[in-house]
Amino acid sequence: KQEVTQIPAALSVPEGENLVLNCSFTDSAIYNLQWFRQDPGKGLTSLLLIQSSQREQTSGRLNASLDKSSGRSTLYIAASQPGDSATYLCAVALSREGGSNYKLTFGKGTLLTVNP
Amino acid sequence: KAGVTQTPRYLIKTRGQQVTLSCSPISGHRSVSWYQQTPGQGLQFLFEYFSETQRNKGNFPGRFSGRQFSNSRSEMNVSTLELGDSALYLCASSLWQGPYEQYFGPGTRLTVT
Numbered sequence: 001k002q003e004v005t006q007i008p009a010a011l012s013v014p015e016g017e018n019l020v021l022n023c024s025f026t027d028s029a030i031y032n033l034q035w036f037r038q039d040p041g042k043g044l045t046s047l048l049l050i051q052s053s054q055r056e057q058t059s060g061r062l063n064a065s066l067d068k069s070s071g072r073s074t075l076y077i078a079a080s081q082p083g084d085s086a087t088y089l090c091a092v093a094l095s096r097e098g099g100s101n102y103k104l105t106f107g108k109g110t111l112l113t114v115n116p
Numbered sequence: 117k118a119g120v121t122q123t124p125r126y127l128i129k130t131r132g133q134q135v136t137l138s139c140s141p142i143s144g145h146r147s148v149s150w151y152q153q154t155p156g157q158g159l160q161f162l163f164e165y166f167s168e169t170q171r172n173k174g175n176f177p178g179r180f181s182g183r184q185f186s187n188s189r190s191e192m193n194v195s196t197l198e199l200g201d202s203a204l205y206l207c208a209s210s211l212w213q214g215p216y217e218q219y220f221g222p223g224t225r226l227t228v229t
Contacts, residue, residue, distance in 0.1 A: 032215050034217065034218070036220070041204075041225070042222055043206055043220040043221050043223045044206065044208075044220040046217055046220075049217045089159065091159075093215035102172070102214050102215040103164075103174065104149070104161060105161070106158055106159035106160075109158070
């Protein structure tokens with residue numbers, strides 16, 4: 001059974017700092033990995049999707065890396081801003097049945113607070 | 117392009133009642149997935165619908181069911197509500213069935229008393 005772990009559970013940093021969020025998964029046979037952001041009481045916003053054949057993806061101040069062999073992904077946020085405060089979740093898509101029956105398995109998330 | 121919409125946004129129900137939640141995917145998206153989010157369990161996959169057929173199912177009891185219409189809109193039904201069903205229910209749409217990028221709606225907050 002795929003398990004996804006995110007460390008730390010919470011992180012507080014001063015504005016302007018660069019930071020790294022971690023995601024690890026137990027089954028390396030993933031199809032892709034997706035990073036999301038969730039604001040309190042809201043739905044999820046997709047940030048980056050990395051296919052299993054890719055090593056990293058970048059969008060603005062965000063950079064996500066994937067190391068399938070070690071079961072790890074990191075989300076790097078450069079020059080953090082108070083508006084980046086949110087919960088960040090990673091999710092892996094895995095199919096054990098073959099075909100197109102993929103399921104997303106989520107980590108519990110990292111609550112990020114960026115202080116002005 | 118409009119995003120995923122979910123109705124209602126908030127719902128309060130009593131134990132034993134049933135509830136129906138609705139999700140309208142992004143225009144052109146054919147797949148709709150449902151998730152339950154609770155503080156203790158986090159986000160858990162309920163089921164996925166594509167072309168009006170359930171294609172994938174998570175580990176939830178049969179009280180949780182759904183359907184998809186020909187316009188890709190989806191509904192989720194929970195019968196005989198229990199206190200533990202209180203959660204944020206999220207719907208996500210993607211272009212096609214399978215591991216495509218998922219776009220989430222704002223969720224329906226269900227409280228069971």
